[in-house]
Structure formats: structure tokens, C-alpha cells
Amino acid sequence: MSGGAAPLVTLSGVAVELGGQEILRDIDLTIRRGEIVTVVGPNGSGKTTLMRTIIGAVAPSRGRVTRAPGLRLSYVPQRLAVDPSMPMMLGRFMNLPRRRDPATVAAALDRAGLAGMERRPISGLSGGQMQRALLARALLNDPELLILDEGTAGLDQPGVAAFYARIEQVNADTGCAVLMVSHDLQIVMRASDHVVCLNRHICCEGTPETVSLSPAYRGLFGAAGAESVALYRHHHDHSHDDGLPCAGLACAGDDEDAA
Numbered sequence: 001m002s003g004g005a006a007p008l009v010t011l012s013g014v015a016v017e018l019g020g021q022e023i024l025r026d027i028d029l030t031i032r033r034g035e036i037v038t039v040v041g042p043n044g045s046g047k048t049t050l051m052r053t054i055i056g057a058v059a060p061s062r063g064r065v066t067r068a069p070g071l072r073l074s075y076v077p078q079r080l081a082v083d084p085s086m087p088m089m090l091g092r093f094m095n096l097p098r099r100r101d102p103a104t105v106a107a108a109l110d111r112a113g114l115a116g117m118e119r120r121p122i123s124g125l126s127g128g129q130m131q132r133a134l135l136a137r138a139l140l141n142d143p144e145l146l147i148l149d150e151g152t153a154g155l156d157q158p159g160v161a162a163f164y165a166r167i168e169q170v171n172a173d174t175g176c177a178v179l180m181v182s183h184d185l186q187i188v189m190r191a192s193d194h195v196v197c198l199n200r201h202i203c204c205e206g207t208p209e210t211v212s213l214s215p216a217y218r219g220l221f222g223a224a225g226a227e228s229v230a231l232y233r234h235h236h237d238h239s240h241d242d243g244l245p246c247a248g249l250a251c252a253g254d255d256e257d258a259a
């Protein structure tokens with residue numbers, strides 16, 4: 001997607017404090033119409049807090065979050081606890097908490113790869129189908145920005161690949177921007193327009209190519225990209241005042257270019 005597309009959400013100098021602790025700092029980030037942005041980072045690095053700040057569920061302690069006026073934003077949760085004994089058809093699930101026009105439901109199910117499954121009990125859906133059901137619900141309001149927080153957690157590799165292919169298709173068909181937190185680096189590095197590596201601050205960011213060609217990235221992952229999980233086990237040769245290890249890529253806290 002074009003780097004010149006209209007901004008949907010802009011974070012400027014954002015910091016977030018929770019429970020008296022600074023969780024995020026110095027966050028400058030723009031999500032533009034139609035682009036796919038992925039946030040990666042170790043556990044506890046603030047990814048979910050960043051998503052919650054973007055949707056407005058958490059207020060920044062410093063800086064500013066600007067959303068395009070009237071922005072249609074949808075959030076796909078990691079998973080939804082559903083009581084398997086609860087008899088509920090997918091069609092009814094799509095109409096909670098409020099009733100939708102059947103054609104809108106059918107179109108959202110179709111986009112999510114669940115066409116014609118309104119009468120399937122949700123308790124009988126596979127993990128991948130349940131994720132697609134959550135995606136279908138998120139598509140009901142025709143979002144301009146779709147946010148997924150580890151939307152593939154619990155899926156096997158083919159399930160993960162199929163889910164991202166679906167997301168890319170939705171992006172291509174509807175032009176909605178996608179912001180996702182993902183642990184599936186190999187896949188998201190291919191699909192994303194922009195990758196942000198977070199560790200309480202933005203350690204590095206750029207196109208997948210920029211990130212994957214960086215010497216630090218190659219040092220971590222090998223020339224071929226190596227294993228995606230490596231990012232979450234990497235080591236960094238400098239420490240931060242928050243005491244957390246940082247991504248081993250060009251770090252905005254270093255004297256290097258923050259890209």
C-alpha cells in the first residue's frame with residue numbers, strides 16, 4: 001500500500017502508564033488506509049496495551065492518539081470463550097449483541113470463508129472456523145481498520161497460513177487497513193506492508209524487506225529468515241532503563257537510525 005495513503009490513526013509521542021508503571025513510551029506510529037501493519041515483540045512488551053490504546057480503551061499518559069473522523073474500527077479478539085454446551089447457531093452468534101440484516105451477515109460470513117454456515121452450531125466449529133467466525137463478526141460494520149490481537153493463537157501452521165491468506169484477501173477486496181499482533185513472523189513478514197518491533201518503545205520498524213535485510217535481523221534469523229520464533233528469544237547487546245531485553249534490531253533508543 002502507498003505510504004502516502006490517508007492516515008487512519010496516528011500516535012505522536014505516546015506514553016502509557018498502568019498501575020503506576022510506564023508500559024509504553026515515545027510511540028510514534030501512523031496506520032494508513034489500506035495498509036497491513038504488524039506489531040511483533042516479546043511477551044510483556046506492550047503489544048496488547050498498544051492495541052488497546054489505539055482503539056481508545058486505554059488513555060495515553062503523554063502524547064496524542066488521533067483517529068480519522070468517523071473511523072470504522074473493528075477488533076478481533078484472540079479468542080472468545082464459548083460454552084460448548086450452549087446451543088447457538090452461527091447465524092445467531094452473528095446477530096449478537098444486535099440484530100443485523102441477513103444479507104450483511106451472509107456477506108460477512110462469505111468474506112470470512114464461512115459462506116452458508118448460518119445454521120451450524122458454533123460448538124461444532126473447529127478452531128480455525130471459530131477464528132473466522134470472530135473475523136466475520138468484525139467485518140459486519142465494514143471496517144476501515146481491522147485490528148487483530150494474536151488472531152491465530154491456538155491454530156496449527158496450515159490454520160495460521162489459511163487465516164492470514166484470508167486476512168490478505170479481505171484487505172485486497174475491501175481496502176481495509178489491518179493492524180495485527182502476531183507471533184507468526186515468517187508469515188507476517190511476507191504479508192505486511194510495515195513491521196513494528198515493540199519492546200515498550202519502538203525498537204525498529206520498516207518494510208519487511210528493510211527489516212529482514214538489516215544485518216541485525218540476519219544475525220538473528222539467518223539470511224533465509226530462519227525461524228520466526230527466534231524473534232521472541234533474541235538477545236540484545238544493550239540494556240534499557242526498564243530492564244527488559246530489547247529486539248536485536250536497530251533500536252530507536254540507540255544512536256542508529258530508527259528507520
Ligand SMILES: Nc1ncnc2c1ncn2[C@@H]1O[C@H](COP(=O)(O)OP(=O)(O)OP(=O)(O)O)[C@@H](O)[C@H]1O
Nearest residue numbers: 018019021023041042043044045046047048049050
Ligand atoms: N492494567 C494493568 N495494570 C498494570 N500493569 C499492566 C496492566 N495491563 C498490562 N500491564 C503490564 O504491562 C506490560 C505489557 O503488557 P501487554 O499485555 O501489553 O504486553 P504484550 O506484549 O501484549 O504481552 P504478551 O505477548 O504476553 O501478550 C506487562 O508487564 C503487563 O503486566
